[in-house]
Amino acid sequence: MDCSAHGKPRKTRAVKVGRFTIGGSSPVSVQSMCNTDTRDLKATVDQIRRLEAAGCEIIRVAVPDMEAAQNLGRIKQAISIPLVADIHFDWRLAVEAVRQGVDKVRINPGNIGEKDKVKEVVRACASAGVPIRIGVNAGSLKALKENPKPRWTPYDWAKQMVKEALDEVRTLERLDFHNVVVSLKADDIERTLMANTLFASKSDIPLHIGVTEAGSFLAGTVKSSLGIGLLLSRGIGDTIRVSLTEDPAMQVRAAYEILKSLGLRRYGPDLVSCPTCGRCQVNVGKVIHELEERIYSDPQLLKQSEGMKIAVMGCVVNGPGEARSADFGVAGGKGRGIWIEKGKQMKVIKESEWVNEVIRKIRSSK
Ligand code: SF4
Structure with missing residues (x-):
């Protein structure tokens, strides 16, 4: 052990x-x-x-x-x-x-x-x-x-x-x-x-x-x-x-x-999300819930995402900073968000596409 x-x-x-x-x-x-x-x-x-x-x-x-x-x-x-x-x-x-x-x-x-x-x-x-x-x-x-x-x-x-x-x-x-x-x-x-x-x-x-x-x-x-x-x-x-x-x-x-x-086993990704507050104009809870459902019911995704840090943040106040320290992630705006990979802002994507984009990224990473 x-x-x-x-x-x-x-x-x-x-x-x-x-x-x-x-x-x-x-x-x-x-x-x-x-x-x-x-x-x-x-x-x-x-x-x-x-x-x-x-x-x-x-x-x-x-x-x-x-x-x-x-x-x-x-x-x-x-x-x-x-x-x-x-x-x-x-x-x-x-x-x-x-x-x-x-x-x-x-x-x-x-x-x-x-x-x-x-x-x-x-x-x-x-x-x-x-x-x-x-x-x-x-x-x-x-x-x-x-x-x-x-x-x-x-x-x-x-x-x-x-x-x-x-x-x-x-x-x-x-x-x-x-x-x-x-x-x-x-x-x-x-x-x-x-x-x-x-x-x-x-x-x-x-x-x-x-x-x-x-x-x-x-x-x-x-x-x-x-x-x-x-x-x-x-x-x-x-x-x-x-x-x-x-x-x-x-x-x-x-x-x-x-x-x-406790650092004893690896299992799936480290999903980082904010608690949301009055600034948030996207549904972070729904996105995280859907992401978990998809990842934790699919052994392949579970394996491929092992050890990845993925951030889903509600706004651009703390979002980009947190998403930058992750492997990739998204920081919300109004119904859309900035997609960030390895610290770089890559594109803007619609909120309805966040889950699919994260899944695509996991699948293409390994
Ligand atoms: S990231 Fe933005 S929405 Fe989320 S808790 Fe921080 S300030 Fe609020």
């Missing part, structure tokens, strides 16, 4: 998930989870393809019943990124998911039940070379069954989360299974930070990090950026998922923006 913006990355073991590796020296990968019914092949495949286009690298689907488990093979055949089966309670679903060819299984061995059942899941995963993510959530700790309203400090919660994760790890290790990723999620930053930092001090198992049930787009993105960003800035975290009550494609975008702002 590159670490230009933060502390030394924690050394973790490498875990292969299909063609991706989590941990080791691999870059921090971006995951998301479908919100479709896994039994609905078309809806699920369509959503995964859209997420692939947005740059999602590993996709997880919920497997609530056998019909969903038996659909996994067909989903896998129709997509090109690794597929993860998210399973609770029923060990048979995990075994079927592995039989269907998934690349990783997310379980909480604590809710899979007796040792024999966990053993069956481990046996299936071991013989197929499929890793297991042990996902521990603060809200579903085993200790809460006996004591549903504990008077714990955030640190007590974190310790309990780490204890339960390590108990599960040991259960798998006793079965000689080491192909493991762990996640420790809470719905607040404090416990998420404490639990992951504590776990990282005790194990070399790669960590899937995120703040669970983070919330709406704005609140959730802020919370996730802080939680995930602070962990990454301490060198902790091998793969990330931003949980938002929002289109999963936006979760992918938000995840990359976090990684991009």
Whole structure:
């Protein structure tokens, strides 16, 4: 993992998930989870393809019943990124998911039940070379069954989360299974930070990090950026998922923006736009929105625009200066704007043509 913006990355073991590796020296990968019914092949495949286009690298689907488990093979055949089966309670679903060819299984061995059942899941995963993510959530700790309203400090919660994760790890290790990723999620930053930092001090198992049930787009993105960003800035975290009550494609975008702002990954352009003010006589918001829609749904444009700084400014007060420091951009006037490339004013173009001109420029640049 590159670490230009933060502390030394924690050394973790490498875990292969299909063609991706989590941990080791691999870059921090971006995951998301479908919100479709896994039994609905078309809806699920369509959503995964859209997420692939947005740059999602590993996709997880919920497997609530056998019909969903038996659909996994067909989903896998129709997509090109690794597929993860998210399973609770029923060990048979995990075994079927592995039989269907998934690349990783997310379980909480604590809710899979007796040792024999966990053993069956481990046996299936071991013989197929499929890793297991042990996902521990603060809200579903085993200790809460006996004591549903504990008077714990955030640190007590974190310790309990780490204890339960390590108990599960040991259960798998006793079965000689080491192909493991762990996640420790809470719905607040404090416990998420404490639990992951504590776990990282005790194990070399790669960590899937995120703040669970983070919330709406704005609140959730802020919370996730802080939680995930602070962990990454301490060198902790091998793969990330931003949980938002929002289109999963936006979760992918938000995840990359976090990684991009820490200098850990490159992803699309750096789009600079002004907040607009009373001087503005063009619709900067609409232009930026259309540009994002076009770029982030097209893998080729996404790749071609990587690292470019593109400015869309509302007027000629600050516009030309900002656009000059970009690779190219436009500074608005009344329904039109000055097109600027590498600091030079090139031409005047109509507002209705700005988006197309930016797209043309990206396509012709590389
Ligand atoms: S660039 Fe012009 S329109 Fe945009 S915020 Fe600055 S002064 Fe206002």
